[in-house]
Amino acid sequence: MSITPMTLRVPDELAPAIRQAAKAAGLSVNAYIVRAARRAATLDAGHQLAALGLAQDLAGEGDTL
Numbered sequence: 001m002s003i004t005p006m007t008l009r010v011p012d013e014l015a016p017a018i019r020q021a022a023k024a025a026g027l028s029v030n031a032y033i034v035r036a037a038r039r040a041a042t043l044d045a046g047h048q049l050a051a052l053g054l055a056q057d058l059a060g061e062g063d064t065l
Contacts, residue, residue, distance in 0.1 A: 018033070
């Protein structure tokens with residue numbers, strides 16, 4: 001797997017919550033944010049499939065659409 005470095009700008013008031021959530025999950029901040037981004041991308045793809053009328057194909061796959 002290759003890695004692409006990215007810069008992320010987070011509002012000052014959000015940064016402590018992210019750090020705390022990552023620590024509670026036993027993850028680094030990077031791993032926590034990557035996991036959150038992966039979940040969001042997967043859910044967005046599901047919404048796109050649902051918009052095409054394919055939501056039934058996703059039944060039982062996790063987050064509801």
